Amino acid sequence: MTAKTIISRPVYGTLSPQPGKHHLFIADAEGALAITDMAGKAPPGFFDGAEIVFIPGGKHIAALEALKPMQLHIAPSFASLLPRLKQMLTNAHMGLRLYLAGTEGLIGQAMQVALEAGIDHTSIETEHRGSLARRMQCVHCKGITENVTTQPATCSHCGLLLLVRDHYSRRLAAFQGVCINAEDRSESPPIEEAFP
Amino acid sequence: MSTGTTKLDVVVSDVVPVNDLVTRFHFRRRDGELLPTFSGGAHVVVEMRDGDRTRLNPYSLMGSPLDTREYTISIRRDDVGRGGSLFMHRQVKPGLEMVISYPVNLFSLDLRAKKHLMLAGGIGITPFMAQTSQLAAAGGNFELHYTCRTASLGTYADVLQQRYGNRVRLYHDDREERIDLERLLSSQPLGTHLYVCGPAGMINWVRDRAASLGWPPETVHFEHFAAPQPGAPFDVTLAVSDKTIRVGEQQSLLEAIEAAGVDPPYLCRGGVCGQCETNVISFDGKFIHNDHWLSEEDHRSGCKIMPCVSRFEGKSLVLER
Numbered sequence: 001m002t003a004k005t006i007i008s009r010p011v012y013g014t015l016s017p018q019p020g021k022h023h024l025f026i027a028d029a030e031g032a033l034a035i036t037d038m039a040g041k042a043p044p045g046f047f048d049g050a051e052i053v054f055i056p057g058g059k060h061i062a063a064l065e066a067l068k069p070m071q072l073h074i075a076p077s078f079a080s081l082l083p084r085l086k087q088m089l090t091n092a093h094m095g096l097r098l099y100l101a102g103t104e105g106l107i108g109q110a111m112q113v114a115l116e117a118g119i120d121h122t123s124i125e126t127e128h129r130g131s132l133a134r135r136m137q138c139v140h141c142k143g144i145t146e147n148v149t150t151q152p153a154t155c156s157h158c159g160l161l162l163l164v165r166d167h168y169s170r171r172l173a174a175f176q177g178v179c180i181n182a183e184d185r186s187e188s189p190p191i192e193e194a195f196p
Numbered sequence: 197m198s199t200g201t202t203k204l205d206v207v208v209s210d211v212v213p214v215n216d217l218v219t220r221f222h223f224r225r226r227d228g229e230l231l232p233t234f235s236g237g238a239h240v241v242v243e244m245r246d247g248d249r250t251r252l253n254p255y256s257l258m259g260s261p262l263d264t265r266e267y268t269i270s271i272r273r274d275d276v277g278r279g280g281s282l283f284m285h286r287q288v289k290p291g292l293e294m295v296i297s298y299p300v301n302l303f304s305l306d307l308r309a310k311k312h313l314m315l316a317g318g319i320g321i322t323p324f325m326a327q328t329s330q331l332a333a334a335g336g337n338f339e340l341h342y343t344c345r346t347a348s349l350g351t352y353a354d355v356l357q358q359r360y361g362n363r364v365r366l367y368h369d370d371r372e373e374r375i376d377l378e379r380l381l382s383s384q385p386l387g388t389h390l391y392v393c394g395p396a397g398m399i400n401w402v403r404d405r406a407a408s409l410g411w412p413p414e415t416v417h418f419e420h421f422a423a424p425q426p427g428a429p430f431d432v433t434l435a436v437s438d439k440t441i442r443v444g445e446q447q448s449l450l451e452a453i454e455a456a457g458v459d460p461p462y463l464c465r466g467g468v469c470g471q472c473e474t475n476v477i478s479f480d481g482k483f484i485h486n487d488h489w490l491s492e493e494d495h496r497s498g499c500k501i502m503p504c505v506s507r508f509e510g511k512s513l514v515l516e517r
Contacts, residue, residue: 020410095410118387123412
């Protein structure tokens with residue numbers, strides 16, 4: 001569970017079945033377990049109208065197959081999934097419900113696409129599972145660094161040493177990283193594993 | 197006093213009968229200046245000074261938000277109501293000086309929507325007159341489904357069809373025309389927001405169907421001003437002001453509190469906005485809740501009442517007011 005520190009820091013819930021005509025699940029790695037846990041609470045036939053898109057990590061595919069969803073699509077990465085997801089949401093109708101489970105990076109990026117498609121963020125079911133690794137935007141060069149696990153962290157674009165803030169942008173699907181030694185670049189605070 | 201609603205001194209600039217039941221009223225500022233900006237869905241509270249009695253009723257602004265030289269409202273005559281609409285229809289003539297509140301919007305468009313789906317029933321068409329003007333001017337994507345009893349009582353149906361063509365769909369009760377709600381709600385593109393204004397039964401029907409078809413609550417907007425219902429007189433003790441008052445048969449609890457010189461906050465006077473929510477200290481009897489603000493749990497608890505539209509029957513009622 002993530003604690004709310006400042007108002008923009010996302011807080012995730014526990015997936016629960018919503019009324020709807022179609023159900024779209026997007027999950028990565030241990031996010032699959034959020035779906036299988038939710039399945040116990042779902043009404044009979046719920047997965048007949050459900051599509052699951054899964055980015056593997058670990059060995060959860062068989063457990064998702066066992067839910068017998070209408071469709072199960074395995075994608076190697078979020079980037080590879082993006083065109084399909086955009087297409088699906090463009091053609092979708094009201095009555096589609098979205099469920100996001102897994103890492104914060106996945107939830108944030110899928111939500112970013114959903115917001116553009118006109119889904120309110122409060123209408124999306126989310127559950128955080130697995131790594132706490134963050135997607136971070138360097139506020140100086142604007143480059144995005146994926147899978148940040150340390151505090152501070154080095155920007156993979158401009159090389160500045162950044163304090164990873166809890167300040168989160170839903171529009172960018174990223175936490176904000178601010179130079180930690182702007183006054184004296186020779187200062188090098190200890191780097192700790194903060195987001196395992 | 198009304199929270200956030202400063203008063204506007206206006207003069208009735210025109211009174212236009214629209215059909216057998218509906219009349220339109222135009223207001224301009226007495227000082228000749230422009231009226232305050234508003235957005236589609238906003239309402240004003242009109243003060244009706246009828247002898248020694250003052251009624252305050254909310255009405256949706258129906259003119260274009262792009263034109264603030266005048267405000268227009270349309271009022272359906274209610275022959276069995278508490279007399280507000282009859283006063284407007286019979287007593288209000290061009291040139292009469294009146295006082296109205298600043299506009300307040302409790303039924304605004306969500307401009308993030310990809311599409312706006314509007315459902316109107318009867319006189320519930322008025323907020324959509326303003327909202328469609330606002331959207332049309334900005335190239336917004338909307339569709340209006342309007343149910344009326346008969347073609348001759350389809351207030352502004354002709355105007356709307358002329359303005360927006362096949363973006364407006366009419367349903368006439370006397371021709372057995374019904375909205376195929378299931379199909380309509382199931383065929384809307386993702387990102388559509390739903391707006392419904394009309395009789396309470398219609399609003400409940402649309403909200404229930406939308407919820408069961410998977411429309412998230414954030415996408416469903418509705419407005420229904422409950423008119424205060426007349427009822428048996430009852431006595432109330434206002435604990436904070438240390439007063440005991442009697443609520444008359446044709447009076448609302450809020451009006452009775454105001455008549456006693458106590459100034460509670462209010463905004464819509466129609467059981468929608470929540471401003472006049474009042475705590476109950478003790479009671480012996482039965483509440484008649486008519487609002488859309490409190491939860492069912494609040495209604496059952498006996499701890500709260502909305503004095504603008506709700507009443508009480510019984511031995512005693514003490515309010516924290």
